[in-house]
Amino acid sequence: MQKDKASKLMQNIGILLFLTPALVLIGIYIIWPIAMSFNLSMFEWDGISPQKIYVGFNNWKNLLQDTIFWHAFFNNVKFIFLSIIIEMPIAILLAVLLDRGGKKFDAFKSLFYLPMLMSSVAIGVLFKYIYDPQFGLLSGILSFLHLDFLTQDWLGDPKIAFYSVVAVICWQYIPFYMIFFIAALSNIPHELYEAAKIDGATQGQYFWRIELPLLSPSIKTACILSLIGSLKYFDLIYVMTEGGPSNATELMATYMYKNAFASFKMGYGSTIASAMFMIITTAGILAYFATKKKEA
Amino acid sequence: MSSAKEIKKWYFIFLAVWTLIADIPFLFMLFTSIKTQTELLMGNTWQVPKNPTIGNYSTVLHGSFFYYLKNSVIAVSISVVLILIVSSMAAYIFARMKFALNNILYSLIIAGMAIPIHVTLIPIYILTNKIKLYDTIFALIGPYVALSLPMSIFILTEFMREIPIELEEAAKIDGCSMFRLYYNIILPLSRPALITVGIYNGTYLWNEFVFALVLTSSPEKRTLPLGIWDFQARYGSDIPAIMAFLTLSLLPMLIAYILGQDKIIKGMMAGAVKG
Numbered sequence: 001m002q003k004d005k006a007s008k009l010m011q012n013i014g015i016l017l018f019l020t021p022a023l024v025l026i027g028i029y030i031i032w033p034i035a036m037s038f039n040l041s042m043f044e045w046d047g048i049s050p051q052k053i054y055v056g057f058n059n060w061k062n063l064l065q066d067t068i069f070w071h072a073f074f075n076n077v078k079f080i081f082l083s084i085i086i087e088m089p090i091a092i093l094l095a096v097l098l099d100r101g102g103k104k105f106d107a108f109k110s111l112f113y114l115p116m117l118m119s120s121v122a123i124g125v126l127f128k129y130i131y132d133p134q135f136g137l138l139s140g141i142l143s144f145l146h147l148d149f150l151t152q153d154w155l156g157d158p159k160i161a162f163y164s165v166v167a168v169i170c171w172q173y174i175p176f177y178m179i180f181f182i183a184a185l186s187n188i189p190h191e192l193y194e195a196a197k198i199d200g201a202t203q204g205q206y207f208w209r210i211e212l213p214l215l216s217p218s219i220k221t222a223c224i225l226s227l228i229g230s231l232k233y234f235d236l237i238y239v240m241t242e243g244g245p246s247n248a249t250e251l252m253a254t255y256m257y258k259n260a261f262a263s264f265k266m267g268y269g270s271t272i273a274s275a276m277f278m279i280i281t282t283a284g285i286l287a288y289f290a291t292k293k294k295e296a
Numbered sequence: 297m298s299s300a301k302e303i304k305k306w307y308f309i310f311l312a313v314w315t316l317i318a319d320i321p322f323l324f325m326l327f328t329s330i331k332t333q334t335e336l337l338m339g340n341t342w343q344v345p346k347n348p349t350i351g352n353y354s355t356v357l358h359g360s361f362f363y364y365l366k367n368s369v370i371a372v373s374i375s376v377v378l379i380l381i382v383s384s385m386a387a388y389i390f391a392r393m394k395f396a397l398n399n400i401l402y403s404l405i406i407a408g409m410a411i412p413i414h415v416t417l418i419p420i421y422i423l424t425n426k427i428k429l430y431d432t433i434f435a436l437i438g439p440y441v442a443l444s445l446p447m448s449i450f451i452l453t454e455f456m457r458e459i460p461i462e463l464e465e466a467a468k469i470d471g472c473s474m475f476r477l478y479y480n481i482i483l484p485l486s487r488p489a490l491i492t493v494g495i496y497n498g499t500y501l502w503n504e505f506v507f508a509l510v511l512t513s514s515p516e517k518r519t520l521p522l523g524i525w526d527f528q529a530r531y532g533s534d535i536p537a538i539m540a541f542l543t544l545s546l547l548p549m550l551i552a553y554i555l556g557q558d559k560i561i562k563g564m565m566a567g568a569v570k571g
Contacts, residue, residue: 022386029442033419119503140341
């Protein structure tokens, strides 16, 4: 008995020692900041002066009436929608074609992965110059094809800028979802394909009747990933347009960053961050249960 | 049947078109990086350079490129080593030990995977200033490690649960301590998962932008993504030099990819494919 108690104690000390580093780090850099964000949303503060002014729910009231914030939120929603309807079909199509081609098409895979190796910042800078109306690749190609009249100020025109940026993000993420679907397709036994062929199924029938239904759980997961990713997107938009021109490409995250670190409104920035936290968490939970239910 | 062949031909054409879309930006980057400013301004942007020059590369390499590279290597490698140590220790406990709080703590940590990092940005900035780490590489390590923990702990715990328990039980009878079980048995057997977690976090942190943007300010302290950002702000009009900088910044990932294609791809997908 005595010995048992002693070893139990030793084990508990061990558990504590092994968990402490993780719990301390998560406490300092995740849990405390979330609480702190909500706390700071009650203050007006420039981040420097020792005086924080308590304003209660004023920041939240202002947020509800802040047309730029709602514009940014709406951009996030538009962005979710566009990225899903553009990325998923192309990624699925590429994955299916690569899967059918087998080993012969392997070289394509490596070529398709290239955008994944580049950081968002590098992609943003690269495409800033690709979109350049004078020296950019895009206007170069258009003039080569004698389509000069299509050349636009891709990032400078508020009507077009948002779509220009979304196009780049789709270019960046399609390879990611493509690999995701390739992995899912590799779980479909190839005998199924042979059997369908013997039964006289066309390639189109095989796609609609077998591949697509079997991919649907993966498509749902990919859509959730895209949804959450689109709600918190920052890097590439900030690098390419900083949310401009005239807020045309503003997202919640860029608006939060600008308030906190360009205008030094730490309180209001925290309010936006907290709102983002609530929106993303809610969206995540809803998406999780929506897909759970259908599967059951 | 010629129709099957016909169809394959269309597959091939479609994939070839996508190759152009996916890779032409890289050719533009490469070609522009070996042009002179004059050639870029005079010629067609998509043209192959007539008199290739490496002048732009020497401009970049004589600048602060190596500072940024060094900072990235230091910040990412220290972070990844710490992530592996801290998360594998916690995962071992969650996978193997029976105690009252096990499930609750584990679920709470896993829920952390869904947290948008932006909500932590302002408080972490304030904290970093307070503890006088602002504008040092070490400012990045804390958040990098902590924010990577939920996913890493999740992947490692799920993996360790699958390791047969018999080996440990035998060792326990021989009087092996908890630490030695972890170090001599669990860690070596978890190698594949540790590599995946290392690559996942390594590639993610290598490209991390927003914390580096907020927590550092001077060029000598910034990482490669911020280097790109600073460089294009300073040399905005010298497009060939910027393209040389971009090409150089892609090299480390490209080399890593060539050396370990399958592992890199698997690592990058680790966050997405959660079983």
